[in-house]
Each structure stands twice: as C-alpha cells, then as structure tokens.
Amino acid sequence: MPTVDSVQLVVDVVAERTNGRNAAFFNGIQQEWSQRVQQYIDHGGSPPLVTNWTAIQPRTNTFLNLYLSPAENSAQGQMLETMRQHELTICPACGELGRPNTLDHYLPKNLYPHFCITPVNLFPMCDACQLAKGTKVGDAQSPRFFIHPYFDTFVGEQVLCLEINAPFDAPAFTLGIVNGLDPSHARLIRSHMRELAIERRYASFFRNQHRRLLRLVGAMRAASQDVPQMLMTIRQAAVEPSLNAWDYVFYSAVCDNPDMIDYLTNAQLPQYL
Structure with a gap:
C-alpha cells in the first residue's frame, strides 16, 4: 500500500x-x-x-x-x-x-x-x-475487469500457470490460471488476462525463453551438470520478485513437467545460434 x-x-x-x-x-x-x-x-x-x-x-x-x-x-x-x-x-x-x-x-x-x-x-x-x-473498468458480464494491486491480496500467491506440450523442440503452450482459486478470484484473473492481452504478449517471451532454455541446457550437459537440479535452482532464483513473474511461471512449468525434463536431460537438442 x-x-x-x-x-x-x-x-x-x-x-x-x-x-x-x-x-x-x-x-x-x-x-x-x-x-x-x-x-x-x-x-x-x-x-x-x-x-x-x-x-x-x-x-x-x-x-x-x-x-x-x-x-x-x-x-x-x-x-x-x-x-x-x-x-x-x-x-x-x-x-x-x-x-x-x-x-x-x-x-x-x-x-x-x-x-x-x-x-x-x-x-x-x-x-x-x-x-x-485504457479507461476500461468492466461491463455487464464482468463489472470489474482488473485486479487491484493493493486490495486483491490473493495475487501474492501464484495465480498464473503455464502448460507446455510436446514436441519439446517446438512446443505449444497455454498460459492459464492455477487450480483451486476461489471462483470469483478465477473470474477476475481471467478477465484481467483477457483485457490486458497477457497470453498473447507472453507468446513472444515464451518463444525466446524456450530457445534460451535449450541453449542453456546444452551448456549444462556439456559441463556434465545435473540438468533437473540446475533448472530447479534457476526456478528458485526466479521466486523474487513475484511468483507471477514470467520467468518464474516459465521455469515452474518446465520443472513440473516430467516429460519435458526427460527430453531436456536425454534427448538430442536442436541447435540454436
């Protein structure tokens, strides 16, 4: 406040x-x-x-x-x-x-x-x-479009989540909200994301971050490092400044996806310059 x-x-x-x-x-x-x-x-x-x-x-x-x-x-x-x-x-x-x-x-x-x-x-x-x-506040279906950063304290927890789907060399993704939110909170998050076009804007970040991840994992494997452990460390470092920061949301999705971890650990990675 x-x-x-x-x-x-x-x-x-x-x-x-x-x-x-x-x-x-x-x-x-x-x-x-x-x-x-x-x-x-x-x-x-x-x-x-x-x-x-x-x-x-x-x-x-x-x-x-x-x-x-x-x-x-x-x-x-x-x-x-x-x-x-x-x-x-x-x-x-x-x-x-x-x-x-x-x-x-x-x-x-x-x-x-x-x-x-x-x-x-x-x-x-x-x-x-x-x-x-802009000057939007809400409409008949959603009287309040946007999260209030001071009063909607539930966003102090993670509310955004990312789903990454194979093929992991060129994956598809879905940015959504975590399960278990109060229904009124879930509706507010959805309208907030929709009106600020957050998923569309996240797409460019995701593509760049995915290429960076593959280069990073390639360097880890070349150095004989423990890939899952190193990725967990990166996720932990991204906790600050927010559980809803795009970096944290990305690395949480990677670390919590066993198939992607297996791909990053064992598969032949594409070469990105």
Missing part, C-alpha cells in the same frame, strides 16, 4: 488552497471528497461499489490539474514523486520483467477525477498494460 494516507491527503490538499482562487470550491467539497475516498478504500476500488460523483464533473479539469501540474513541494506532488521512485522490477499488472515507468489510475482519472491523486488509486504499470487497459 502507498505510504501516504489517502484520506489525509485530501485534508492537506484542501488546506494548501485556503487562499487560492479555488478555495471556496475545495472547502465546500472537502467532507464529501474525504467520504468518497474512504468509500473507495472500504470497497477496494471496485467499480460497482464506488459511486460516481456527477456533481463535480463540470470541475473535472480542476481535479486533473492537481495530478498533471502539481505545484512544487505540494502535498500531492510529493506523493506522486515518491510513488514514481519505486524499486519494482516487474509490472505488477502482468508480471513482465522491466521497470514500469508510468503510474496508472485503477479507476480512470477522466471518469473519476476526484480519485486522480488518491494514492490507493495509483500504481506503477508498464506501457503495454496501460495502453491495453
């Missing part, structure tokens, strides 16, 4: 505008704004449960300026800077390796402008996820 208290930030932002040209507006909405932020927290940001605030729609730009043009040393400016200085090495939305270089609004800022500087509504996300997510 962000270190800045989301409700207290409302108080601080309003206080900084006591003598500004928007003082009357912010003083007039402080109580309801705080209540709506608390409602967001109480309901985990779930779109069906967080009511929209139609009365402030004409002042959307007033809110958006707090995010887009924060004054130097302002309360929200310091909060945004702190959140952008994260140390994440994977995208928390999809698990792809790389430092996510933007902040996403879980509830889109143009639809919910009063949450545009709410810390619990902001989290780092990679460019590919942000482009795919």
Whole structure:
C-alpha cells in the first residue's frame, strides 16, 4: 500500500488552497471528497461499489490539474514523486520483467477525477498494460475487469500457470490460471488476462525463453551438470520478485513437467545460434 494516507491527503490538499482562487470550491467539497475516498478504500476500488460523483464533473479539469501540474513541494506532488521512485522490477499488472515507468489510475482519472491523486488509486504499470487497459473498468458480464494491486491480496500467491506440450523442440503452450482459486478470484484473473492481452504478449517471451532454455541446457550437459537440479535452482532464483513473474511461471512449468525434463536431460537438442 502507498505510504501516504489517502484520506489525509485530501485534508492537506484542501488546506494548501485556503487562499487560492479555488478555495471556496475545495472547502465546500472537502467532507464529501474525504467520504468518497474512504468509500473507495472500504470497497477496494471496485467499480460497482464506488459511486460516481456527477456533481463535480463540470470541475473535472480542476481535479486533473492537481495530478498533471502539481505545484512544487505540494502535498500531492510529493506523493506522486515518491510513488514514481519505486524499486519494482516487474509490472505488477502482468508480471513482465522491466521497470514500469508510468503510474496508472485503477479507476480512470477522466471518469473519476476526484480519485486522480488518491494514492490507493495509483500504481506503477508498464506501457503495454496501460495502453491495453485504457479507461476500461468492466461491463455487464464482468463489472470489474482488473485486479487491484493493493486490495486483491490473493495475487501474492501464484495465480498464473503455464502448460507446455510436446514436441519439446517446438512446443505449444497455454498460459492459464492455477487450480483451486476461489471462483470469483478465477473470474477476475481471467478477465484481467483477457483485457490486458497477457497470453498473447507472453507468446513472444515464451518463444525466446524456450530457445534460451535449450541453449542453456546444452551448456549444462556439456559441463556434465545435473540438468533437473540446475533448472530447479534457476526456478528458485526466479521466486523474487513475484511468483507471477514470467520467468518464474516459465521455469515452474518446465520443472513440473516430467516429460519435458526427460527430453531436456536425454534427448538430442536442436541447435540454436
């Protein structure tokens, strides 16, 4: 969770505008704004449960300026800077390796402008996820499309799994979800994967990682190393930063597939440059 208290930030932002040209507006909405932020927290940001605030729609730009043009040393400016200085090495939305270089609004800022500087509504996300997510939140069949990185704590465990099928020199794969999830969690994971096109994006990673695996195993065998043990070690090293990081998901699938382990240990491997 962000270190800045989301409700207290409302108080601080309003206080900084006591003598500004928007003082009357912010003083007039402080109580309801705080209540709506608390409602967001109480309901985990779930779109069906967080009511929209139609009365402030004409002042959307007033809110958006707090995010887009924060004054130097302002309360929200310091909060945004702190959140952008994260140390994440994977995208928390999809698990792809790389430092996510933007902040996403879980509830889109143009639809919910009063949450545009709410810390619990902001989290780092990679460019590919942000482009795919856009301003979507859900539909009639799936009122909530996306996992919330702060409130959906079940994703702290492994929820993505990979199935690799022979022939192992040019395998097919299926990226899915682990068995045993609560049905509501499983539905949320499926919609999250679908809307962010995670399986399609994983395909390129999988092909490159598979070629790398064959080269790596060839070097292990040439050095008379224990291939299954070495692969288990690689999987263990991939536990950090996440059980849903693409590397960990890949090596878990390899290590848990006896037929593939037998192929990697004993079969003649294709030559990849």
